Amino acid sequence: QVQLVQSGPEVKKPGSSVKVSCKASGGTFSNYGIAWVRQAPGQGLEWVGGDLPLFGSPSYAQKFRGRVTITADESTNTGYMELSSLRYGDTAVYYCARPALRNTSDFDYWGQGTLVTVSS
């Protein structure tokens, strides 16, 4: 069974950066891909970006382009999402997600979520 285990909560100041990790057991991100979705307090799910083999290269939601980078370390089977120039509105739970099958784009596996709080 695949498990995605994310790093712990973060508190960051406005203007700084945060890097959230997602370690997978079973299957590499190069084969299956990874996506990041966030959820602000009391709000719905919001697509941040992803790197799926199906699409060939990383893609990011328009509102995050230039501020977000999604990478993966194959040696440790860990994915990362780095978000820079943090604003108060970036306070949210950030989830990593992964498909069960190669070359698919439906997210069968999700991490437990990482709360990122932006506060001065």
Next chain:
Amino acid sequence: SFELIQPPSVSVSPGQTASITCSGDNLGNKYVAWYQQKPGQSPILVLYLDRKRPSGIPERFSGSNSGNTATLTIRGTQAMDEADFYCQAWDSTTGVFGGGTKLTVL
């Protein structure tokens, strides 16, 4: 930009059928996935490719997608089905989620 619109809330009596819609321009030409999320938990995939159920998802969950509307249908709704539901589709290589629908079983 491509948007998916869901009703904020749907109510259903136990044992009855609940239908949650998701609307978007020519949505029928795309594949839709549905995710269920209970308070304090990570989302769970309940339908993909419009109507396919992952292993472990009860048969009472079904889906359709045509024209501008995709629909998640839950037959014989149970109290345990009370949750937020989100549709998701792809605008080229960018994921798009609907705003979510809170399903109340009362």
